[in-house]
Amino acid sequence: MVTIAIIGRPNVGKSTLFNRLVGKKLALVDDRPGVTRDRRNGDARLLDIEFEIIDTAGLEEAAADSLEGRMRQQTETAIDEADLSLFMVDAKSGLTPQDSFFCEVLRRKNKPVVLVSNKAEAKNSSAGFYDAYTLGLGEPVPISAEHGEGMGDLRDAIVAALGEAAFADPDEDAAVAPERDPDVTILAPGEGDEEEPIEVYDDTKPLRIAIVGRPNAGKSTLINRFLGEERLLTGPEAGITRDSISVEWEWRGRRIKMFDTAGMRRKAKVQEKLERLSVADALRAIRFAEVVVVVFDSTIPFERQDLSLADLIMREGRAPVIAFNKWDLIEDRQAVLADLREKTERLLPQARGIRAVPVSGETGDGLDRLMQAITETHEIWNKRISTAKLNQWLEKVTGHHPPPAVAGRRVNIKYMTQVKSRPPTFVLSVSRPEALGASYTRYLTNGLREAFKLGGVPIRLNLRKTDNPFAGRAKKYT
Incomplete structure (x- = not known):
């Protein structure tokens, strides 16, 4: 597929054009300059042509070791990877010395370039549009990324630069079977206690992982180490990542899609609009992912925000894994590891059995163990238990510890079945759900976790009132 960089x-207006071409608001957009820092890839469609689009950070002249210099290196990498560059200028404000400087950078790359004059709908933009001719990159294409004007002319310019053959689809007639989503399989309670077939876990299916944590916990460094390249912008500055960036790679033949997210601080500290947008983007990544890795800083673990993130992931029904990062900075590792395990059990009782792995994004130590923990947690998150086994277990636990009587009346538990996985969700048929009590529900949940090896993933237990077969019948007097 053709790859085009903006x-x-x-x-x-690079991110605005990116969002329009992919048809979604994936990239953060704000009036202030320099919002985009990492390069972001997306599947784009422009009228009848499809291609991969790369959104990049704004080019600035700066020292190579500065944040702006590292952002520029990321952009130059995108230019090298792309088949074509869309060089955007602002028709409203006109050309600047920066435009001329980076025009020469593109010229030295000796790759196809389409000159795009954005914000052409603005008043008094014609002067800036005609100034773009002086760059020597051919006729500029006037567009409005915000309003979608000029998209037909942009399509024609791209096709003219690369040729019609570049967008021909060799597999146009190939049919792809839709993948079945296991979430849609619903087992209704009361269908019978027979042993239904349980689907075997498929360890070859693609896996979606989100990496979350406080600012400067080392999330981007960790992903770069997985990829074996400097794909994401890193540095000593806190809060470098703003967008949730997805990257794809393979681990032991399995396709992995991993999301890097912005560092999330406590809600009370998030004041600026841009940071609120970054946090909202990170929350969307959590909801889209299957497994969420919470990156703790081993030197200062178990801050309140770390615990809040782990609790949020459990409430969202995602499968959590803890990565104790910066393990290379720890000296007495055995003592620290024992302390971390004790605190994990004590401070995260709602995630009993959660897998926690010490890693180092700087050296790469522990990454294979972390991926193993991720796949094991994902398998448990997808686990299904037969109705027969559930009710055999239910009979034992209720016989050993029956539900307490409320107001002199016993609560009868009739039946249990698993209605879905991802996360494991169960329905309990009860005579009086309101009288069962939270403590007894926790007793059943912990029993399920222990008996069926569901450690470290959220378990949802829903109570359903038993149907009364005599309800509605008139009382007879004799």
């Missing part, structure tokens, strides 16, 4: 100085 290049330009800060605040010319």
